[in-house]
Amino acid sequence: MILRRKIYNKLLNWKKECSGSKALLIEGARRIGKSTICEEFGKNEYKSYIFIDFAKREEIVEGYFKQYINDLDTFFMMLSAYFKVKLYERDTLFIFDEVQMFPQARAAIKYLVADGRYDYIETGSLISVKENIKDIVIPSEERSIQMYPLDFEEFAWAFGEDNLISYIKDCFEKKEPLDRGLHNKAMLLFKQYLLVGGMPKPVILFIENRKDFSQADKEKRDILKLYQNDIKKIKASYRSKVLAIFDQIPGLLSQHEKRVVLKNISQGSYFENYSETFFWLSDSMITNECFKCNDPNVGLSINEDRTYIKCYMGDTGLLLSHAFDENELLEDEIYSQILNDKLGINEGMLYENAIAQMLTANGHKLYFYTHYSQEKHINDIEIDFVISNRSKLKYKIFPIEVKSGKNYKATSLMKFREKYKDRIGECYIIHPKNLSIKDEIICIPPYMTFCL
Numbered sequence: 001m002i003l004r005r006k007i008y009n010k011l012l013n014w015k016k017e018c019s020g021s022k023a024l025l026i027e028g029a030r031r032i033g034k035s036t037i038c039e040e041f042g043k044n045e046y047k048s049y050i051f052i053d054f055a056k057r058e059e060i061v062e063g064y065f066k067q068y069i070n071d072l073d074t075f076f077m078m079l080s081a082y083f084k085v086k087l088y089e090r091d092t093l094f095i096f097d098e099v100q101m102f103p104q105a106r107a108a109i110k111y112l113v114a115d116g117r118y119d120y121i122e123t124g125s126l127i128s129v130k131e132n133i134k135d136i137v138i139p140s141e142e143r144s145i146q147m148y149p150l151d152f153e154e155f156a157w158a159f160g161e162d163n164l165i166s167y168i169k170d171c172f173e174k175k176e177p178l179d180r181g182l183h184n185k186a187m188l189l190f191k192q193y194l195l196v197g198g199m200p201k202p203v204i205l206f207i208e209n210r211k212d213f214s215q216a217d218k219e220k221r222d223i224l225k226l227y228q229n230d231i232k233k234i235k236a237s238y239r240s241k242v243l244a245i246f247d248q249i250p251g252l253l254s255q256h257e258k259r260v261v262l263k264n265i266s267q268g269s270y271f272e273n274y275s276e277t278f279f280w281l282s283d284s285m286i287t288n289e290c291f292k293c294n295d296p297n298v299g300l301s302i303n304e305d306r307t308y309i310k311c312y313m314g315d316t317g318l319l320l321s322h323a324f325d326e327n328e329l330l331e332d333e334i335y336s337q338i339l340n341d342k343l344g345i346n347e348g349m350l351y352e353n354a355i356a357q358m359l360t361a362n363g364h365k366l367y368f369y370t371h372y373s374q375e376k377h378i379n380d381i382e383i384d385f386v387i388s389n390r391s392k393l394k395y396k397i398f399p400i401e402v403k404s405g406k407n408y409k410a411t412s413l414m415k416f417r418e419k420y421k422d423r424i425g426e427c428y429i430i431h432p433k434n435l436s437i438k439d440e441i442i443c444i445p446p447y448m449t450f451c452l
Contacts, residue, residue, distance in 0.1 A: 001204045002040055004157045005033065007147050011041045014143060015119065020090065023109045023120035023139070025099075027127045028147035029285040029314055030230065031223050033200040034123040037147075038095045046119070047091040050083045054102040065104050072115050092118045100124040103136045113141040126230070126284045146285070149198030149315040151361040152354075153450045156189060158203055164189075172451040175442065177434040183445065187432060190447040191339050194350045197317015198357070199223060213335050220321040227286055234280065241277040249287070249313055250323035253349045257382070259292075259310045259368075278309060288312040288356050290366035296386050296397045296420060310368060312356040319353050341432065348404040351446060352384060355402050355430055358449040359387060369399070369416065381412045381419070387452065389425060396425030398452070403431040410441060417441075428452070 007026070014024045026034050035053075042049030052061060060082065068075035079094075080087050099106045099122040112120055122142070127133075150158070156165050164186060171178050178186065195213060196206045201223075202216035209215045231242050245260075252260055281287040292308035313319035323346070324334055338347055356366055364387045371381035385400040397420070401413050410429060417427050429443040436443045444451075 001208065002036070003033065003150065003154065003200055003203065005037050005147075005150070005154060007037060007145070008041065010145055011037070011121075012045070014145075015045060018143065020116050020119055021113065022141050022143045023113055023122060025122045025124065025127065025142050025144040026147050027124055027144055027285065029149075030125045030226055031199055031201065032147055032149050032285075034147055035095075035097050036200065038097070038121050038123060041121070042093045042095060046093040047088045048085050049093040049095060050079060050085050050087075051095045051097060052079075052083075052105075053097045054100075054105060055098040057101065062102055062104070065102070065108055069108050069111060072111070072117075076117070087118065089117050090119075094118055094120045096120065096122040098124060100127050100133075103133060106133075106139065106142075107136040109139040110137075110141055113139070128283055148285070148361040149317075149357065150200065150203060151198060151358050151450050152190060152193050152447055155193045155196075155198060155203065158207060159189065161189065168448060169451060171435060172444070172448050175435065175437060177436065178445075180434070183434045186447045187445060188339070190354075190445070194316055194347075194354055195320060195335060195338060197315045197320070199315055199317060202317060213329075216317070217321055217326065217329065220318055221326075224318060224322055230284070236276070238274075238276045238280070241274055242280050245274070245277055245281065245311065246286070249311055250319060250349070252311060253313075253319070253353060254323075254346060257370075257379075258349075258352065259308055278311065281311065286314050288314055288360045288366060290356060290368055290385070293367040293369055293386055296367070296369060296399075296423065308370075310356075310366075312353045312366075314357065314360075316350055316354040316357055320350060323349075348402075351404040351430075352402045355385065355400070355446065355449050359385060359400075359452065362450065362452060364388075364452075371415075371419075381415045383412060383416050395423075397423050398425050398428060400428045400430060400452075402446075403429060406432055410439070413441060414439070 011024070026038070028034050039051055042051070064075055064078050068078060076087055096105050106122060109120060153165055164182065167178065167182060168186060177183065196202055196216050197220065199220065202219045205219055206213065206216040227246070228243070231239065231246060234242060252258065278289060282289045290310040290312060313322065329335065359366060367386045369381065369383040369386050370379045383399045384402045387398050387400065389396050399413060399416050401410065408431065413427055413429065417424055427441045429441055430446050430449060431443055432445065433443065434445060435448070
């Protein structure tokens, strides 16, 4: 089963715009479907393609890069013979999969692109971590894009719900609620998205096994084990800290504020002690970072405070399997409770993580906002996410509060709007109910997040 992915259109645009002048580098976490989409692209859009998996460490192929890169006629001849693939000038694609495993191939891009005969796509996990690039010059003939797990729209496509997605988009544009029955259908699909997540293999197993969660969960646990093994291979001194943060992500997100309080992890710790830890997790795209923004204004990053951080899992389905062991999922009836809106605080953790995941997939950097009242000695304003329209001339910010329950107050959002009213485009509450507008606040169901 081949899943429909939005990144395919980006590959088409690259092929049309660059026409051999730049290679394409696809960065993403392990097991999100980079190799699959590249092979599908090679099959559909080129007369032939050669897929080189550097994770296999084939010494013969690696030897070609070392021996013949200065004699490209021989280089291509050897690759064509080894893979038994005929090469066609301007109609053959080379895919360098897991290129971080053999940095010399990435360094060779400069010469291969200059030669101009063929197109090149590289894929990589942990691609920009220092250990993988320290011995090479990063080629300027390279355009990079990031690939994420399936967002809700792609998840719905996998179930053949194209018409439902079109209807959701239409209702969002018109600011109208969905028909009640279709809203309930979309919410049920979103809850399945919370439980399964957007990693391709678990999604495929869920569909092929007639919506049996157990097979998808086993695959997710294999992926989590893979991530843990990747962490254990870190050469740097911060390996144990990365593992500690990774293991504690569910606990961190189950708290009310959800931000990382380092003294709760290790007494006497400061952010400086963990900065490389969060960089590694974010750079590997295992997690999505969310920093505090002290003064939401033009350029949110200018006012970010990196000592206050929330650390979301890159995929919500992985978070669920990370948070509960197999027995807990079944004995505590987690699936049933989430499907029937009865899980409480843990459902809030999953909701907020899913919103973070969907905003990130839409290209938003994540920021949150809090205001501490000296008079009350509490945070009197807490905004889960603040995104922007990224306009240079008509810059506006959009505060978002996430509510997993149907009964809630919008006090923080009202205070934030009053404090920064000249900067705000629209205010959003994401909640389980249908779309509505109250006091000029747009309340949308979580499945509409991909529209933001």
